[in-house]
Amino acid sequence: MLLYRKPTFNDVDEIYNLIDGYAAKGIMLPKPHSVLYEILREFIVAEDVESKKIVGVGALHLTWNELAEIRSMAVHEDYSRQGIGKTIVEKLLAEGRAVGVKEFFTLTYRPDFFQSLGFEETTKESLPHKIWKECIECPKFPNCDEVAMILDEPLH
Template identity: 60%
Template sequence: MKYRKATFRDIEPIFRLVSGYATEGVMLARSRNTLYETLRDMIVAEAEDGSIVGVGGLHIIWDRLAEIRTMAVAPQMVRKGIGAEIVQRLLKEGDELGVEKYFTLTYKPGFFQKLGFVTITKEELPHKVWKECIDCPKFPNCDEIAMVKV
């Protein structure tokens, strides 16, 4: 497995991967436009055949605060450590930038709990976090679980 920063050629495979989970209701959809705008945030897992089998993003929100988001692993590749490796790489990248607090909004709290994240109420997150939520179809009735890692 090769882990690397995402490039333009990865947008369509990432879009298909994320859209599959969004259709199932276990992940928020991401438009192609959003994926292009956040391209530099993402790390992908590339299989030996060149296919993209995992993705995750580190999105800087505010002073020393970042979100782990757009986490997806191809269904046939789950439980092989790919998602955990992507998160570890994103955390390392954030640490190098000086991030002190990470959060995620997820439907899979067990995955993040194994990586040291703890569940909090959404109200405990800074208001700055919600600026992008206004465009979400689930706003203001977000049913994702908020988690943090300090």
């Protein structure tokens, strides 16, 4: 059984390892412990209740007025295609909506995953310049090969 919850400092090593495993393959950017401590509250983790292992993580980063980024999505390979990533994103979207986010974006190497959640491809240039502040710190800058995608919330 899986438990979706907010992480504590006790989870930081496992979050680090999950992301770092994919970072070593060049699929994700590594997140050092110093950064994870600061952004811990942005995460939702999926815990396998039996083994008590963290098997999935994802974060919501508030970026601008009514705009937020879904990022640091990682699900352990042994648990892939079981809907864990999708459930984490849905919970992150709910957190964002609760504070008034109207548009979500992501920069990803896995557009197929985000497309299944309703995200659509867009141009990086259409995203607010503010996001480039963090891009400048990326080792790949300026040769970004990630796909920009957005999820516009329907008007109610």
